[in-house]
Amino acid sequence: MLKVVNFFTEALKQNHLSHSYLLSGTEDLNLAKEIAKHILCKQEHTACGSCSSCLKLASDNHPDFLVIEPDGASIKNAQVEQFQEYVFIRPFESQHKIILFNKVHLMTERAQNRMLKVLEEPPEYAVFFFLTEQADMLLETVISRCQILNVHASDKPKLNEQLTEKALDWVMGIEKNDMARILEIGAYAKQDKIRFNALLFCLSDILRDVMIFRETKNYQLISEENLTILNYKDYLPRFVASISRKKNIQIISCIEEIDQKIKNNMNFDLTVDKLLFKCID
Numbered sequence: 001m002l003k004v005v006n007f008f009t010e011a012l013k014q015n016h017l018s019h020s021y022l023l024s025g026t027e028d029l030n031l032a033k034e035i036a037k038h039i040l041c042k043q044e045h046t047a048c049g050s051c052s053s054c055l056k057l058a059s060d061n062h063p064d065f066l067v068i069e070p071d072g073a074s075i076k077n078a079q080v081e082q083f084q085e086y087v088f089i090r091p092f093e094s095q096h097k098i099i100l101f102n103k104v105h106l107m108t109e110r111a112q113n114r115m116l117k118v119l120e121e122p123p124e125y126a127v128f129f130f131l132t133e134q135a136d137m138l139l140e141t142v143i144s145r146c147q148i149l150n151v152h153a154s155d156k157p158k159l160n161e162q163l164t165e166k167a168l169d170w171v172m173g174i175e176k177n178d179m180a181r182i183l184e185i186g187a188y189a190k191q192d193k194i195r196f197n198a199l200l201f202c203l204s205d206i207l208r209d210v211m212i213f214r215e216t217k218n219y220q221l222i223s224e225e226n227l228t229i230l231n232y233k234d235y236l237p238r239f240v241a242s243i244s245r246k247k248n249i250q251i252i253s254c255i256e257e258i259d260q261k262i263k264n265n266m267n268f269d270l271t272v273d274k275l276l277f278k279c280i281d
C-alpha cells in the first residue's frame with residue numbers, strides 16, 4: 001500500500017503524472033483518497049493535512065474530487081453522462097481534477113464505451129483512477145488507456161526505521177502510562193491514514209514479539225529483521241516486565257479490530273481515539 005503512494009509522490013516530484021491509472025487488486029477508497037490528497041495538496045503535494053485542500057478532502061467536500069461508485073448493481077450510463085459534464089468544467093481550486101471510479105468492473109459496457117471517449121481526449125487537468133479487484137472484466141480498450149498499477153491488499157507495509165522508532169516510542173508511552181506521549185504519537189499518526197496504518201502494523205508486530213518473548217524467552221523465535229533494530233534485544237525483556245500479559249493481548253486485538261474498521265471505511269478519527277484510550281487505561 002505504501003509503495004503505491006510512494007509511486008505517486010515520486011511522479012508528482014518529477015511532474016510525471018499520467019491521465020489514467022488502473023489500480024488493479026484494490027477497491028480501497030481510503031488508499032485512493034490518500035493518493036488524491038497528495039495530488040491536490042497545496043503544500044507542495046505533501047498531503048499536509050492542514051491546507052484547505054487536505055481539509056476539504058478529509059471531510060469529503062472537495063470540489064475537484066469526484067467518486068463514482070456502482071448505483072445498485074452497476075455503474076450506469078447516466079452516471080458517466082454526469083461525469084462527462086463535470087470533467088469538462090475546469091478545476092475549481094486545484095491544478096488537477098480527480099475522478100475516481102470504484103469497482104469499475106461493474107460499469108456496463110455501454111458506459112465504458114462512453115467513458116472511453118473522454119479517456120481518448122482528456123482535458124489536461126484531469127486524472128482518472130479506476131479501482132477494481134477484477135480488472136480482467138474491463139474492456140481491453142479501456143485498460144489500454146491506463147497505466148496499470150498492481151496493488152495487493154496483502155502488501156504489508158515495510159517496517160522503516162522512522163516508523164519503528166515511533167511505534168517503539170508508543171509502546172514505551174504505554175509502558176510508562178504516559179498519556180501525553182501516547183496522544184502526541186496518535187496526533188502524528190492521525191494526519192495521514194497510510195502512515196497510521198503502517199504505524200499500527202509496526203506496533204502490532206512489536207507487541208507480538210513481546211508476547212513471544214514473554215512466553216519463550218527465546219530470541220531465536222523473534223524475526224531476524226526486527227532484531228536488526230537498534231536496542232531491540234534490550235527492549236523485549238523491558239516490555240515484558242512492564243506491560244501486563246492482559247494489556248499486551250488487549251492492544252493486539254484492538255489493533256486488529258481497528259485494521260478491519262479502517263478497511264470498512266469506519267470513522268477514522270473515532271477508531272483511532274478508541275485505540276489511544278485502550279493504550280492508556
Ligand SMILES: [Zn+2]
Nearest residue numbers: 041048051054
Ligand atoms: Zn495539504
